[in-house]
Amino acid sequence: MSRVVDRAGTWIGWALFADLASAFTLTFGYMFSKPVTMQYPDKEKWLPYSRYRGHHFLKRDEEGEIKCVACELCARICPCDCIEVVPYEDENGNRHPAKFEIDTARCLFCGLCEDACPADAIALGQQYEFSSFSSRDLVIGRDDLLDKPGKAMTGGGVVAARLNTDEDVLVETSEPHGYNWWRNIRRT
Amino acid sequence: MELLVALGLIAIKVALLIAMLLLLPLPLTWLERKIAGHMQQRMGPMRVGWHGLLQPVADGIKLLTKEDHIPAEADRFLFKLAPILALAPPFVVFVAIPFGETVSVLNAEITLYVSNLNVALLFVFAVIGLEVYGVIFGGWAANSKYAVLGSLRTCAQMISYEIPMGFAVIGVVMLAQSMSLVDIVRAQSDLWNIVYQPIGFFVFFVAGLAEAQRIPFDLAEAEGDLGAGFHTEYSGIRFAFFMVSEYVIVLLVSVLSVILFFGGWNGILIPLPPLLWFALKVAFFIYVFMWFRFTLPRYRYDQLMAIGWKVLLPLSMANIIITGIAFT
Ligand code: SF4
Ligand code: SF4
Numbered sequence: 001m002s003r004v005v006d007r008a009g010t011w012i013g014w015a016l017f018a019d020l021a022s023a024f025t026l027t028f029g030y031m032f033s034k035p036v037t038m039q040y041p042d043k044e045k046w047l048p049y050s051r052y053r054g055h056h057f058l059k060r061d062e063e064g065e066i067k068c069v070a071c072e073l074c075a076r077i078c079p080c081d082c083i084e085v086v087p088y089e090d091e092n093g094n095r096h097p098a099k100f101e102i103d104t105a106r107c108l109f110c111g112l113c114e115d116a117c118p119a120d121a122i123a124l125g126q127q128y129e130f131s132s133f134s135s136r137d138l139v140i141g142r143d144d145l146l147d148k149p150g151k152a153m154t155g156g157g158v159v160a161a162r163l164n165t166d167e168d169v170l171v172e173t174s175e176p177h178g179y180n181w182w183r184n185i186r187r188t
Numbered sequence: 189m190e191l192l193v194a195l196g197l198i199a200i201k202v203a204l205l206i207a208m209l210l211l212l213p214l215p216l217t218w219l220e221r222k223i224a225g226h227m228q229q230r231m232g233p234m235r236v237g238w239h240g241l242l243q244p245v246a247d248g249i250k251l252l253t254k255e256d257h258i259p260a261e262a263d264r265f266l267f268k269l270a271p272i273l274a275l276a277p278p279f280v281v282f283v284a285i286p287f288g289e290t291v292s293v294l295n296a297e298i299t300l301y302v303s304n305l306n307v308a309l310l311f312v313f314a315v316i317g318l319e320v321y322g323v324i325f326g327g328w329a330a331n332s333k334y335a336v337l338g339s340l341r342t343c344a345q346m347i348s349y350e351i352p353m354g355f356a357v358i359g360v361v362m363l364a365q366s367m368s369l370v371d372i373v374r375a376q377s378d379l380w381n382i383v384y385q386p387i388g389f390f391v392f393f394v395a396g397l398a399e400a401q402r403i404p405f406d407l408a409e410a411e412g413d414l415g416a417g418f419h420t421e422y423s424g425i426r427f428a429f430f431m432v433s434e435y436v437i438v439l440l441v442s443v444l445s446v447i448l449f450f451g452g453w454n455g456i457l458i459p460l461p462p463l464l465w466f467a468l469k470v471a472f473f474i475y476v477f478m479w480f481r482f483t484l485p486r487y488r489y490d491q492l493m494a495i496g497w498k499v500l501l502p503l504s505m506a507n508i509i510i511t512g513i514a515f516t
Contacts, residue, residue, distance in 0.1 A: 023483050184229075186229065
């Protein structure tokens with residue numbers, strides 16, 4: 001009996017375009033839901049999570065001395081062969097890199113250099129805006145790497161920002177926290 | 189003198205009409221992209237002008253300055269002719285389309301149509317049928333397999349959907365006892381045709397979707413399997429011609445739906461100026477077109493043919509018979 005009713009229901013629905021109607025109500029509903037677009041770079045910007053693997057940076061120890069001991073382990077493990085380290089020995093007999101260059105044009109941001117480093121000297125930070133017109137500009141030297149921003153402390157949010165068209169193409173923001181992007185996702 | 193004034197009036201009307209039809213695709217592309225965006229929880233164009241309002245202008249400039257490429261093995265004459273053949277018929281059709289009764293400008297009564305043909309409906313269908321030449325020539329001349337496939341599909345599709353479309357409006361003609369679009373609208377001043385002709389409207393609208401090559405019947409330019417269908421090889425301004433023609437046909441089918449089935453410029457309940465009523469209804473149908481586009485998937489080719497010949501054609505014939513029995 002119920003099967004007959006079911007089938008009759010299917011046929012009535014089919015004749016009255018019930019499936020079409022539900023499709024149209026769905027798209028109509030979506031039309032008035034809030035867009036999930038992050039308006040980067042005009043209005044908003046994404047703050048990466050603290051685990052985000054962005055631009056590399058080199059760390060300093062408490063005395064302000066570069067932590068890297070120029071063991072070249074990162075250069076060895078790098079699958080893209082994009083790190084070049086030239087060591088020197090200072091007056092106290094400590095090894096440090098005289099030259100430390102990362103070719104970010106070749107880097108695949110796997111983070112293996114960070115894992116391999118015995119001195120916890122290199123890591124992949126939060127910066128992700130470093131496009132350039134020339135691949136030569138993407139080879140980053142030791143002193144630049146020391147100045148790069150570190151890991152994100154908070155993050156995983158969308159913050160208000162503005163495009164800074166004056167000097168570099170960088171998106172400025174002053175907000176430390178943002179809203180969670182996922183809040184606008186419709187789950188039905 | 190009389191003649192000169194009349195001629196001048198017609199020239200002004202035609203110029204206005206052409207300007208409107210050429211400019212209307214600009215806001216329509218913007219609207220379509222906005223609606224697409226919001227239905228997919230995106231924003232659509234946002235960066236050129238306020239909420240991307242100037243985006244169509246930017247796109248137009250881009251198309252105008254693009255290289256106009258003609259494939260090496262193409263039939264150059266047909267290749268250049270095709271966009272014009274695709275563009276002209278939809279424009280010509282609007283000669284017979286009324287937008288309202290009359291308005292008085294400077295104490296003179298001016299009719300809101302270029303001409304009130306007594307066979308307007310026939311004229312519309314005859315001329316719009318010519319549009320298929322542009323599509324066929326475009327696909328054939330480009331000497332590209334995607335374009336040929338697209339134009340073959342279009343050819344079959346347009347011819348088979350024109351038949352139910354033509355049959356579907358016969359019911360309307362029977363009700364109004366006239367083929368003049370003005371008379372048809374006048375006949376609906378009490379009750380809109382949609383009340384008497386729901387089947388007719390259904391067939392007309394579905395066939396109209398196919399005629400305008402919109403989803404779910406956009407097999408001619410199925411992006412997924414044919415590149416861009418018959419205009420795959422077109423670029424620059426010639427491509428823009430095809431786009432404009434597509435939007436003008438969308439407008440045409442919307443206008444025809446309103447005139448034939450939704451009472452033209454006759455309003456209900458709220459007394460608004462007739463022209464405004466007309467524009468609102470047409471805008472609604474244009475929205476429905478876009479709404480369909482971003483809701484439905486595309487039919488398979490055999491399904492398309494089956495719907496045309498096995499569903500719409502019998503339905504439209506049944507509609508004629510029912511109308512004939514009920515209203516004589
Ligand atoms: S992240 Fe990977 S590819 Fe990039 S420098 Fe480190 S090890 Fe090499
Ligand atoms: S960054 Fe770490 S792994 Fe690389 S050379 Fe320096 S100490 Fe060695």
